[in-house]
Amino acid sequence: MITLEVDLGERSYPIHIGAGLLDRADLLAPHVRGRHAVIVTNETVGPLYAARVEATLTGLGKIVRTVTLPDGESFKHWQTLNLIFDALLGAGADRKTTLIALGGGVVGDMTGFAAACYMRGVPFVQMPTTLLAQVDSSVGGKTGINHPLGKNMIGAFHQPQAVIADIGTLKTLPPRELAAGLAEVIKHGAIADADYFAWIEQHIGALNACDADMLALAVQRSCEIKAAVVAADEREGGIRATLNFGHTFGHAIEAGMGYGEWLHGEAVGCGMVMAADLSLRLGFIDIETRSRIERLVAAAMLPVVAPDLGVDRYIELMKVDKKAEAGQIKFILLRKLGEALITSVPDADLRATLQHAVLKRPVEAPVA
């Protein structure tokens, strides 16, 4: 097991990464202080892992309840969130109750938001079970739900007490979910560390094959990058926005197709290809850098051709992005591989990228 730290002063917390951590009472004990703990999971992850976490908590003398939500982005809304509140109030959960998010990004975002709002704030622990959640969404305290008009539009910054990433859970991850997580791995390389990007290119075959050692290294390096960015800019006043590389396009795809149709990571994968194309059109990166990104996204079994929603519809959807100001959309682009910037862009270049993105074209052979 390795342990990283997210350095946020009095809101600092550890990220533990390793195999078999669901059973480690010593890791949970310092972070579950009240008598009650409530595990929030979903109908896919619960049957696989909830009993183990229940046993760990019961061993600590806690009174444990488990709330099982329906699975998927299409349920990331108020009605599902209310299932958590109903369970907490029904169980007599008090202000010292700790929530445990056991699942992927949707479970983590919703559990964190429920913890932020229940009695105006109770503690919670992230136990991510998907690659996407382990490398990205469980770290940093962004929580929330979707609104029909925009993704993650309703939420809070609420940091967890700890992140406990049991990489053993990745063994049961469906290939599509694994690929979705690799999108965020690729993102971290692209925006922050060109050497890491090259390492991912080199090992994409092993990562696709769910090689435990390689995945552990990817979770570690991605968490290091994420933790450093969050520590520098907790509330996204500046550099944290670069973690949205690929997300402005991606959110438009998710909302435009209907939440759950594309996985978040799939939309981000395709969105990064679009953002790389826009970076090229604005003269920031060269064509080889754009190609490396497109090849790596394709090699990770992620889509590189965008759904044809129509250029105007894309622009309409992107205008409700949280980074937009006074109707002007802000994009995260690459200045070079390993370095991002945030900028508005000329309408003509944006439209050219959107037109190009929906064209099926031969992707060069994967790198590995």
Next chain:
Amino acid sequence: MITLEVDLGERSYPIHIGAGLLDRADLLAPHVRGRHAVIVTNETVGPLYAARVEATLTGLGKIVRTVTLPDGESFKHWQTLNLIFDALLGAGADRKTTLIALGGGVVGDMTGFAAACYMRGVPFVQMPTTLLAQVDSSVGGKTGINHPLGKNMIGAFHQPQAVIADIGTLKTLPPRELAAGLAEVIKHGAIADADYFAWIEQHIGALNACDADMLALAVQRSCEIKAAVVAADEREGGIRATLNFGHTFGHAIEAGMGYGEWLHGEAVGCGMVMAADLSLRLGFIDIETRSRIERLVAAAMLPVVAPDLGVDRYIELMKVDKKAEAGQIKFILLRKLGEALITSVPDADLRATLQHAVLKRPVEAPVA
């Protein structure tokens, strides 16, 4: 106009109190920074005052929208909150949009919670138009909505940019709402300032008659007390809980009768009589102090006899109070007039108070 300050470091903000403040662009200007401002009001207050605030904001060059909610505690739930989110997203409101809460406590609590959650947090300004909101709920950053199983169970701490209390709006306040506000005024005297309590006793006739000068003095003194308590304990780790004097019983009345049946202030008024009775039974205060509280609550035209929900139902309802820990209810009682304490109580005394509270008994003559 007088101006107080809530001292919370970088979250400090002014409270302006005076007549005609709805029209004062100079007060709003420093606190509405983006291009968009969204006024949230209700169907009672909106027709009276929204046009004036719209004109003030338009004069500052802002793009203004007004969202009108249904009026009353029974609408303080998620569906109504969603009307605010729908309007914000429909209007293309960005992360720099300022919300303006124009109304009473329900409007303030819901607008503040919407501001806390919209895009993970946007600024808001409180423009309270009821006595209850001006003396209490608009100050301190407690925001939230009700859940069928408990009052204010879902919410956030989110401080406003400013509180602008136009006491001219109190002229249109229905007598029942005026009385409800006086409950919180009496509360501030009871828990923090025996001299203020005596002043209220002396001037209750003028306050009931909506005397502008007397109301202005009450708003000022109550805001001073509230601001000092909030500055000392923003997140209610200790002394802030004393502001809940009368509220544990009061919340049970509100929930037990159905939200909106009793006004919040009416329930708090009756709840203070019950808390005073419990303080007497535990030997903290003498019978004369209990009588003074009961007489003043009655003189403010507030109920002093509790609805007969049954002792067990009262206890069940109070167990979901946010102050409860491990199923044990915590009460705010009086150590003496002007000084409160927080404590659990023996079951027998609590039951005696609950039995006594529902008995109709002659109230001694009002003090004024």
